[in-house]
Amino acid sequence: MNHLVESFLEMMSAERGAAPNTLAAYRADLDGAMAFLGSDAAKAGPDDLRGWLASQAAFSARTQSRRLSSLRQFYRFLAREGMRPDDPTELLDSPKTPAPLPKALTEAEVSQLIDGAGKLREGQSAIATAAIELLYASGLRVTELVTLPAGMLRGEEPLVTVRGKGAKERLVPISRRAREAAQAAQEDLVPRGKGRASARKWLLPSRGANGHLTRQGVGLLLKQAALAGGLDPAKVSPHVLRHSFATHLLSRGADLRALQTLLGHADIATTQIYTRVLEERLRAVVEEHHPLARR
Numbered sequence: 001m002n003h004l005v006e007s008f009l010e011m012m013s014a015e016r017g018a019a020p021n022t023l024a025a026y027r028a029d030l031d032g033a034m035a036f037l038g039s040d041a042a043k044a045g046p047d048d049l050r051g052w053l054a055s056q057a058a059f060s061a062r063t064q065s066r067r068l069s070s071l072r073q074f075y076r077f078l079a080r081e082g083m084r085p086d087d088p089t090e091l092l093d094s095p096k097t098p099a100p101l102p103k104a105l106t107e108a109e110v111s112q113l114i115d116g117a118g119k120l121r122e123g124q125s126a127i128a129t130a131a132i133e134l135l136y137a138s139g140l141r142v143t144e145l146v147t148l149p150a151g152m153l154r155g156e157e158p159l160v161t162v163r164g165k166g167a168k169e170r171l172v173p174i175s176r177r178a179r180e181a182a183q184a185a186q187e188d189l190v191p192r193g194k195g196r197a198s199a200r201k202w203l204l205p206s207r208g209a210n211g212h213l214t215r216q217g218v219g220l221l222l223k224q225a226a227l228a229g230g231l232d233p234a235k236v237s238p239h240v241l242r243h244s245f246a247t248h249l250l251s252r253g254a255d256l257r258a259l260q261t262l263l264g265h266a267d268i269a270t271t272q273i274y275t276r277v278l279e280e281r282l283r284a285v286v287e288e289h290h291p292l293a294r295r
Contacts, residue, residue: 004042005030008077029070042084046091053092064095101277102243109231110136110244113222116229120221123188127204127213128221130185133178134204135218135238139245139263140172141165142215142238148203150186153179164264172262246274 009026012018018026034041036052049071056064072089079087105113110132117128134145144162152160152174159171182203202212215238222241223233246259260271 104247112229117225126188130181135241
C-alpha cells in the first residue's frame with residue numbers, strides 16, 4: 001500500500017506543485033488512514049471508510065474534514081489511474097464544521113474606541129462617535145445605521161422603529177448618549193444656510209451624492225477611531241460592534257428571545273450562537289484562574 005501512497009505524493013508534487021509541508025500533511029493523514037484500514041485499504045468501500053471516520057470522532061470537525069479531504073484526493077487518484085474501478089469517497093459526507101464564533105470587543109475596548117473617536121479631527125470626531133454609539137447601543141446593522149432618517153430623533157422615545165432585512169420592521173433602543181451624539185453629528189456636518197432643512201433627511205448626513213454616510217465610510221471611521229484609541233484596527237468593524245452589543249447584553253442577563261427581537265433575527269438559532277461565545281469565555285476564565293486548571 002505504501003507504494004500507492006508514494007505514487008500519489010509524487011503526482012501531487014509533479015503535477016500540482018504541492019509544497020513540502022502540504023505533502024507531509026498528506027502523508028501523515030494517509031498513513032493514519034492506511035494503518036486503520038489495513039492491507040486491503042486500496043479496495044476499501046464506503047462502509048470501511050465510514051468506520052475510519054467514526055474512529056476520528058475525538059478530533060475536531062476541522063481536523064476530520066482535512067483528513068477526509070486527503071483520503072478523497074487519494075482515492076480519486078487511484079480511480080483516475082485505473083487502480084480501482086470507483087471512488088469510494090463519493091458517498092461520504094464531510095463532518096459539519098461549527099460556524100465561527102462572532103468576534104466581539106470587551107467593554108473596555110468599546111470605551112477605548114469611543115475615546116479614540118473623540119480624538120479624531122474636526123469633521124470626523126462627531127460622526128464617528130455617533131456611529132459607534134448607535135451601533136453599540138442599538139445592535140444595528142451598518143446598512144440600517146446609514147439609512148436612519150433624521151426624523152427618528154423627534155421626541156424622547158427610548159425605542160424607535162427600524163426597517164431591517166426583508167423590509168421587516170423592529171424596535172431598537174436609542175440611548176440618550178447615542179441620541180445626543182447623533183444630534184451633535186448633524187450640527188457638525190450639515191452645512192448652515194441654504195439647503196440645511198433638506199439635508200436633514202438622514203440621521204448621519206454626508207456631503208456625498210446620496211446625502212448620507214456610506215457603509216464603507218463608517219468602516220473607515222471605525223478603523224481611524226481604533227487607531228486613535230490604541231486598538232488594533234483589524235479587530236474593529238460595524239458588525240463587530242453589533243456582536244459586542246449582543247454579547248454584552250447576554251452576559252449581563254438579557255433574555256435570548258428579547259435579544260433575537262432586538263437583533264432582528266428571523267430564527268432563534270441564529271441568536272443562540274452568542275451563548276457559545278459566553279461558554280468559550282467562561283471556559284477561558286476557569287482555565288486561567290482556577291487553582292486546579294493547570295495541574
